[in-house]
Amino acid sequence: MQSQFYTLTDYPNGLPDRALFKLETQTLPELAEGEVRIRNHWLSVDPYMRGRMSGIRTYVEPFELGKPMEGGAIGEVIETNDSSLKVGDKVSHMGGWRDIAQLPAEGVTKLPDIDVPEQAYLGVLGMPGMTAWTGLNLIAECKPGDNVLVSAASGAVGSLAVQLAKAKGCHVVGIAGAAHKLAWLESLGVEPVSYRDRTAQELSDAIKLASPNGIDVYYENVGGICLEAALSQLNEGARIAVCGMIDSYNAKTPTPGPSNLAQLVVRKAKMQGFIVADHWASYPYFLNEVAPQVAQGKLVYKETVKEGLESTPDAFLALFDGGNTGKMLVKL
Numbered sequence: 001m002q003s004q005f006y007t008l009t010d011y012p013n014g015l016p017d018r019a020l021f022k023l024e025t026q027t028l029p030e031l032a033e034g035e036v037r038i039r040n041h042w043l044s045v046d047p048y049m050r051g052r053m054s055g056i057r058t059y060v061e062p063f064e065l066g067k068p069m070e071g072g073a074i075g076e077v078i079e080t081n082d083s084s085l086k087v088g089d090k091v092s093h094m095g096g097w098r099d100i101a102q103l104p105a106e107g108v109t110k111l112p113d114i115d116v117p118e119q120a121y122l123g124v125l126g127m128p129g130m131t132a133w134t135g136l137n138l139i140a141e142c143k144p145g146d147n148v149l150v151s152a153a154s155g156a157v158g159s160l161a162v163q164l165a166k167a168k169g170c171h172v173v174g175i176a177g178a179a180h181k182l183a184w185l186e187s188l189g190v191e192p193v194s195y196r197d198r199t200a201q202e203l204s205d206a207i208k209l210a211s212p213n214g215i216d217v218y219y220e221n222v223g224g225i226c227l228e229a230a231l232s233q234l235n236e237g238a239r240i241a242v243c244g245m246i247d248s249y250n251a252k253t254p255t256p257g258p259s260n261l262a263q264l265v266v267r268k269a270k271m272q273g274f275i276v277a278d279h280w281a282s283y284p285y286f287l288n289e290v291a292p293q294v295a296q297g298k299l300v301y302k303e304t305v306k307e308g309l310e311s312t313p314d315a316f317l318a319l320f321d322g323g324n325t326g327k328m329l330v331k332l
């Protein structure tokens with residue numbers, strides 16, 4: 001059986017060029033003991049993958065040039081040489097950026113038996129959802145009544161973070177780009193604020209209007225002017241969960257920090273970065289709390305779906321110009 005997969009031909013400087021992603025084909029070897037073969041239905045593209053294209057080890061190894069790229073995927077077992085999985089099982093795994101994956105079964109997880117579409121395990125009930133829950137609860141220690149600000153608020157992580165904060169009884173402001181994203185946030189009971197065509201000062205003024213009582217929790221996905229504006233609106237004892245800083249992922253030169261970082265001192269605020277993988281032991285608690293609410297439609301989610309393996313690089317690149325509302329997915 002053949003597998004089509006993407007490789008990276010070089011490490012990009014700045015926004016990756018589409019030509020750096022090469023679609024290749026290989027004939028898969030016989031299944032070894034303990035391996036399974038999976039037909040992928042859904043592929044995830046995520047901002048963190050840009051870090052794996054830098055050629056430098058961060059908290060995870062970089063993609064190896066010329067080797068199959070990896071990423072979250074959902075599929076169905078079509079052949080198995082391991083007793084823990086049977087043909088027809090729906091599974092999640094990291095053999096994405098390809099149509100057929102052949103992997104050791106130990107890296108493959110059977111999907112829980114919850115009444116949600118399977119691709120939800122790449123978004124609201126998967127890594128991005130777990131990230132939202134972790135950042136809000138375990139890092140920012142968000143509590144009822146907090147004034148919460150979330151950047152990239154209509155994305156996969158942000159859109160769950162705002163809803164979880166609302167459900168706690170918080171006043172929530174969400175920063176996003178396009179008008180339809182702001183409208184969606186408003187429909188969720190979130191005060192929408194656009195960052196487009198604004199200076200940090202103008203964004204700060206807009207946040208103040210939307211949250212006159214200041215900010216107790218800032219859920220940081222962007223950096224840049226969003227961070228500078230948020231810092232200027234902090235209340236005493238504020239907590240900032242630094243989930244990501246997508247504004248700098250394609251920067252060609254080091255980006256300067258915000259000019260007002262000293263607000264952390266003045267406001268006696270805490271700022272803490274985190275990587276969701278370090279908190280994965282809490283995934284069952286997250287699933288227990290969030291999955292029933294998703295299944296009942298109490299927590300909602302959106303997906304932006306690109307069709308076909310060939311669309312994977314474009315789906316990935318669109319993350320950096322706001323081309324997604326909710327989770328960006330590739331459907332095979």
Ligand SMILES: NC(=O)c1ccc[n+]([C@@H]2O[C@H](COP(=O)([O-])OP(=O)(O)OC[C@H]3O[C@@H](n4cnc5c(N)ncnc54)[C@H](OP(=O)(O)O)[C@@H]3O)[C@@H](O)[C@H]2O)c1
Nearest residue numbers: 047152155156157176177221243244245246247275276322
């Ligand atoms: N720490 C962790 O373990 C962890 C895990 C998962 C994700 N993350 C981070 O969480 C953040 C969100 O990830 P996600 O998967 O949910 O992606 P996402 O928000 O679904 O997609 C990216 C969104 O970011 C916004 N954006 C892109 N460039 C921007 C810029 N220069 N300024 C302002 N907004 C920009 C765009 O929305 P607009 O239209 O609103 O601009 C875009 O749609 C990322 O920073 C990611 O790296 C961290």
